[in-house]
Structures are given as C-alpha cells and as structure tokens.
Amino acid sequence: xAIKKEVKLKFWDKIYLPAVIKGMGITISHxxxxxxxxxxxxxTIEYPDRRKEDIPEWYRGLHRLNTYPDGTxxxxxxxxxxxxxxADAIYIEPEDxxxxxxxxxxxxxxxxxxxxxxxxxxxxxxxxxxxxxAIVLTNHYEIVHTSREAGIIGIEELVKTKREGGE
Amino acid sequence: MMEGLLNxxxxxxxxxxxxxxxxxxxxxxxxxxxxxxxxxxQDRVGPNRVALFGKIRILGLGQPLADGLxxxxxxxxxxxxxxxxxxxxxxxxxxxxxTMTFAAIPFGKPFVKNGTQYFLSILPPDTNIGVLYxxxxxxxxxxxxxxxxxxxxxxxxILGAMRASAQVISYELAMTLAVVGxxxxxxxxxxxxxxxxxxxxxxxxxxxxxAIVFFTAxxxxxxxxxxxxxxxxxxxIGYHTEYMxxxxxxxxxxxxxxxxxxxxxxxxxxxxxxHFPYLDSTVAGSIIAFVIKLLFVLWTFIWIRWTLPxxxxxxxxxLGWKYLLPLSLINLVxxxxxxxxxx
Ligand code: SF4
Ligand code: SF4
Numbered sequence: 001x002a003i004k005k006e007v008k009l010k011f012w013d014k015i016y017l018p019a020v021i022k023g024m025g026i027t028i029s030h031x032x033x034x035x036x037x038x039x040x041x042x043x044t045i046e047y048p049d050r051r052k053e054d055i056p057e058w059y060r061g062l063h064r065l066n067t068y069p070d071g072t073x074x075x076x077x078x079x080x081x082x083x084x085x086x087a088d089a090i091y092i093e094p095e096d097x098x099x100x101x102x103x104x105x106x107x108x109x110x111x112x113x114x115x116x117x118x119x120x121x122x123x124x125x126x127x128x129x130x131x132x133x134a135i136v137l138t139n140h141y142e143i144v145h146t147s148r149e150a151g152i153i154g155i156e157e158l159v160k161t162k163r164e165g166g167e
Numbered sequence: 168m169m170e171g172l173l174n175x176x177x178x179x180x181x182x183x184x185x186x187x188x189x190x191x192x193x194x195x196x197x198x199x200x201x202x203x204x205x206x207x208x209q210d211r212v213g214p215n216r217v218a219l220f221g222k223i224r225i226l227g228l229g230q231p232l233a234d235g236l237x238x239x240x241x242x243x244x245x246x247x248x249x250x251x252x253x254x255x256x257x258x259x260x261x262x263x264x265x266t267m268t269f270a271a272i273p274f275g276k277p278f279v280k281n282g283t284q285y286f287l288s289i290l291p292p293d294t295n296i297g298v299l300y301x302x303x304x305x306x307x308x309x310x311x312x313x314x315x316x317x318x319x320x321x322x323x324x325i326l327g328a329m330r331a332s333a334q335v336i337s338y339e340l341a342m343t344l345a346v347v348g349x350x351x352x353x354x355x356x357x358x359x360x361x362x363x364x365x366x367x368x369x370x371x372x373x374x375x376x377x378a379i380v381f382f383t384a385x386x387x388x389x390x391x392x393x394x395x396x397x398x399x400x401x402x403x404i405g406y407h408t409e410y411m412x413x414x415x416x417x418x419x420x421x422x423x424x425x426x427x428x429x430x431x432x433x434x435x436x437x438x439x440x441x442h443f444p445y446l447d448s449t450v451a452g453s454i455i456a457f458v459i460k461l462l463f464v465l466w467t468f469i470w471i472r473w474t475l476p477x478x479x480x481x482x483x484x485x486l487g488w489k490y491l492l493p494l495s496l497i498n499l500v501x502x503x504x505x506x507x508x509x510x
Contacts (some may be wrong), residue, residue: 017379023474027208031470034207044212 059139060122063115064161066134068104073159074134077108081126081135089119090126113158117143118151138163173280182289190269193465194423195231201469203227208473235416243412246319253318258410258417261311264304265421268428271297273359275441276453286359287454297358298346301432305388308425309335312390312397315418316406327406330480331397334387337487338394342384344495345377348502349436362440369439373505376498378437380491385433387483389425391468393475394483430464431457438464 012018034042045052055061066074077094093112099105126135138161145151199214203226206213217229245251275287286292290300309331316328350356352374353364361370371378387394398405407418434440434457441447443456478486 020471020475024470027470027474030210031204031207034210039212042212043210046212 055139060124060137062138062140062143062161063158064136064138065158067159072104074132075110076106076132077110080129084125084129087119087121089116113155114152116152178285190427193427197423198231204469205473238416241412246409248320250318253314257311257315257318258414261308261421262417264307265424268301268304271300272431274457276450278450292357292359295356298356312406319409321409323404324406324408327397333480334396337484338384338387341380341487341491341495345380348374348377348498351502358435365439365442371437374498376494380495385429389429392472393478396480426468430461433464434460
C-alpha cells in the first residue's frame with residue numbers, strides 16, 4: 001500500500017528552480033572541497049598505498065594467544081572459547097599436564113589449538129569467554145591467505161601475533 | 168603548402184574526420200569527468216588507478232580506454248528469447264543519429280580564403296533546415312531505445328522502453344515550441360543565421376523562459392537524470408538489460424554523443440554559438456569559445472545528475488504538459504509581441 005505523505009511546499013519550492021539552484025550550489029561546493037583537498041586528507045584511504053594508522057585498540061582483528069613472561073601458554077584448554085564461538089572456528093585438542101611444581105601450574109593445556117580464520121567472524125566472543133585472558137583479538141587487520149589451508153593457524157602462529165597496542 | 172591543399176573538398180574531409188574524432192574524444196573524457204565529478208561531489212575519490220605502463224596514473228584518464236577495451240572484447244551473446252534482427256539494429260538506430268546530429272552545428276566563425284567561403288560545420292549552412300534536421304534526427308534516437316526494449320523480450324526492458332515512449336510525448340512539444348521562439352526572433356531555420364542574430368546579445372537574456380524550458384527538455388531528450396526513466400540503472404530496470412558488449416556500448420556512446428549534440432545545440436540557440444567578447448575576433452578563438460561553452464553545458468549535465476533525484480514518469484508528464492508547455496507558449500507570445508510592436 002502506498003503511503004501518502006502530505007508535504008507542504010512553499011511557493012519557492014513549487015517553482016522548482018530556486019531549490020534546484022540551491023541544490024546545485026551544495027553539490028558544487030562539495031566538488032570543489034574534494035578537489036582542493038590533497039589525497040592524504042580525504043576520507044578515502046587508498047589502501048595499498050596508504051594504511052590506516054590509528055586503528056583503535058578495541059578493533060577486533062587477528063587473534064593472539066597470550067603467554068606468561070616465562071613463555072608458558074596462559075590457556076588451560078577449558079573450551080570456553082570454543083563453546084562460545086558462534087562460527088565454530090576454534091578447534092582444541094587438550095592434553096593432561098601434571099606440572100604443579102612449575103611457576104604457573106596447570107592441569108590441562110592445549111596440544112592443538114587451531115583457529116580457522118576463514119570461518120571466524122571476528123565477533124570477539126572467545127575473548128569475552130576466556131577465564132584466563134588467554135585469547136585476545138588484536139588490531140591487525142591484514143589477514144590474507146592464498147589457500148584455505150593457510151587460513152587455519154595453530155599455536156605457533158597464534159602466540160607470535162604482535163600485540164601492537166591491543167591486549 | 169597548406170595553402171595549396173586548402174580547397175573545399177579537402178576541407179570537407181578534414182572537417183568530418185576532425186569533428187568525428189573530437190566528438191568521440193569528448194565522449195571518452197565525459198565518461199571520465201562524469202565518474203570523477205560524481206565522486207568528488209560525493210566526497211569520494213573516483214577512478215584513478217588505471218595507469219599507463221603500470222606507472223603513470225594521470226588522474227585515471229586511462230579509465231575510459233580500459234572500459235572501452237573491456238566492452239570491445241567481451242563476448243557478444245544473443246539471449247535465446249530475443250528477436251535477433253531488431254535486437255541487432257536497435258543500438259545502431261540509437262548510435263547513428265546520435266553521431267549524425269552534430270553535423271549541423273556550426274562550431275566556429277566562417278572565414279574567406281582565396282575568394283572561397285569556408286564555414287565551420289559539416290553540413291553546408293545553406294541547407295536551410297538546420298534546426299529541423301537536428302530535431303528530426305534527435306527524435307530518431309528514442310526509436311532505438313523502444314525497439315531495443317521490445318526486441319529484448321524481457322518484461323523489465325519493455326517497461327523501460329514504455330517509459331521512454333511516455334517521456335517522448337511529454338517533452339517534445341514544449342521543447343519545439345521553445346525553439347520556435349528563437350526561430351521567430353531570427354527569422355530563419357539556419358543555425359548560422361541564429362548565431363549571427365546573437366551578436367551583441369545572447370538569446371538567453373531576452374528568452375530566458377524559453378532557455379529554461381529547452382534546458383529542462385534537453386535532459387529528457389538525452390535520457391539523463393533527473394529524467395532517465397528509460398534506463399534507471401539504480402532501481403527501475405531499463406531497456407538495455409539484455410544488452411552486452413559492443414551493442415551495449417553503442418547505446419552508451421549514443422547517450423554521451425547525444426549529450427554533446429544537445430549541449431552544442433543549446434549553445435547555438437541560447438548562448439550565442441561561437442560568440443564571445445574579444446575571443447571571437449579570430450577563427451581559432453571562435454572555435455575555442457564554442458568548445459568552452461559546450462564543455463560548460465556538458466558539465467551542467469553531470470552536475471545536475473548528481474544533484475537531483477529521479478522524477479517519476481507521471482511527474483515528468485505533469486511537468487511537461489502543465490508547466491513547460493505553458494511557459495514556452497508564454498515565451499513565444501512575448502517574443503511575438505516584441506517583434507510585432509517593439510522591434
Ligand atoms: S572471534 Fe568469534 S568467531 Fe572468531 S574465533 Fe572468536 S568467538 Fe569464534
Ligand atoms: S577459553 Fe581461554 S583458557 Fe579456555 S580454552 Fe579458550 S583460550 Fe584456553
């Protein structure tokens with residue numbers, strides 16, 4: 001059903017022309033504004049030539065598995081993240097540990113911890129769910145692979161993700 | 168050496184070749200200007216990445232070239248359900264008149280060399296029918312659209328073609344009546360006479376009403392926004408949905424060629440043709456003056472396209488019959504009264 005909306009037009013709107021000229025003034029002012037703005041100051045960032053530098057800390061990009069200063073993984077293979085993940089992107093194989101005498105005693109640790117970056121929707125639920133602050137999303141946004149297999153990354157890559165502000 | 172070569176026949180061939188090349192070049196540049204202009208108006212960047220030899224970007228001026236090449240090398244299919252004959256000739260019917268109309272437009276001052284008069288329009292100005300010629304051929308263009316829509320055998324194409332035909336009947340009368348005012352004040356259908364009569368004062372000053380009507384109708388004539396119902400690329404689907412490759416680009420070229428001719432025609436009728444203070448004292452200067460005016464009108468096409476939203480086609484009919492037609496009649500009466508009692 002068409003909804004009729006009554007708009008009261010003033011005389012000057014009814015003869016179109018002044019309104020059209022006013023509109024043309026607006027568009028041409030935008031034209032000249034963009035024309036005289038140097039490319040480095042425009043809204044558009046032409047990506048491969050220039051990169052966005054000020055990515056906010058809370059940007060949800062590439063994952064990182066945090067470690068303690070001595071290098072042990074913080075992850076205790078509790079599966080909270082894998083359960084929370086709406087995209088089913090996390091695959092964990094746990095292993096039992098009996099290292100209570102170490103500095104950071106754990107009963108369990110992941111033997112395999114894989115994230116399929118092509119399934120991941122970068123929602124950040126894994127980060128929210130983790131009781132140990134072990135998994136975080138950093139603000140790296142250049143996530144490119146040439147095959148599907150390359151998109152599945154394991155512990156070795158995940159601990160190497162640079163922090164770059166995001167923790 | 169050049170003096171020896173300058174005879175009417177050689178000059179004619181020269182003119183045809185140069186005009187054809189220049190018009191097609193302006194078409195290419197217009198598509199580029201359209202996209203860059205649109206981008207700038209919307210605070211975007213626009214096409215700027217096509218580079219010569221992968222290095223020299225020249226503001227994306229290579230884009231029309233790349234687009235042309237792409238369209239040229241695309242596979243040219245016949246959809247199964249189309250009427251093959253009509254489907255093939257429709258773009259031709261659009262394209263040929265579009266390139267022919269410019270022939271009548273005088274783009275510079277006539278000059279005399281070795282006792283022969285040379286004039287700068289492809290058709291000799293003493294073919295008395297300059298204005299009629301342009302109207303007749305410009306009217307042809309819409310048949311290409313209607314036939315194309317019909318031959319595509321596609322509901323949406325036919326609807327697009329139907330809108331085009333509905334559009335024709337709403338603007339042509341007003342447009343022609345506006346031009347009658349100019350013909351009345353000149354007393355001739357010859358375009359060179361019309362330009363001559365504008366020495367000192369351009370028609371746009373005494374016939375501002377007619378100029379506005381003609382200018383508005385021009386957008387409908389060339390199928391440009393705000394009156395591009397036939398195409399309506401963004402939401403209502405247009406007549407060339409089923410077209411691809413070179414057939415599509417012919418429609419595309421025809422639209423831009425029509426824009427150039429319409430701009431030229433407007434310049435001749437209302438903006439004093441090649442007249443410009445000081446600049447028109449030489450032949451080259453007069454050509455430059457004409458081209459500058461033409462490019463300006465061409466730019467307003469683009470400018471308006473990115474300013475106004477599309478009309479509905481009943482709105483165009485209302486505009487055409489209830490506003491433009493009376494306005495052009497008023498313009499005609501004013502001109503007639505002026506010449507009967509004042510001039
Ligand atoms: S960001 Fe979301 S989708 Fe990606 S792994 Fe974490 S929970 Fe799964
Ligand atoms: S929620 Fe944290 S601790 Fe638990 S398995 Fe995931 S990353 Fe490891």
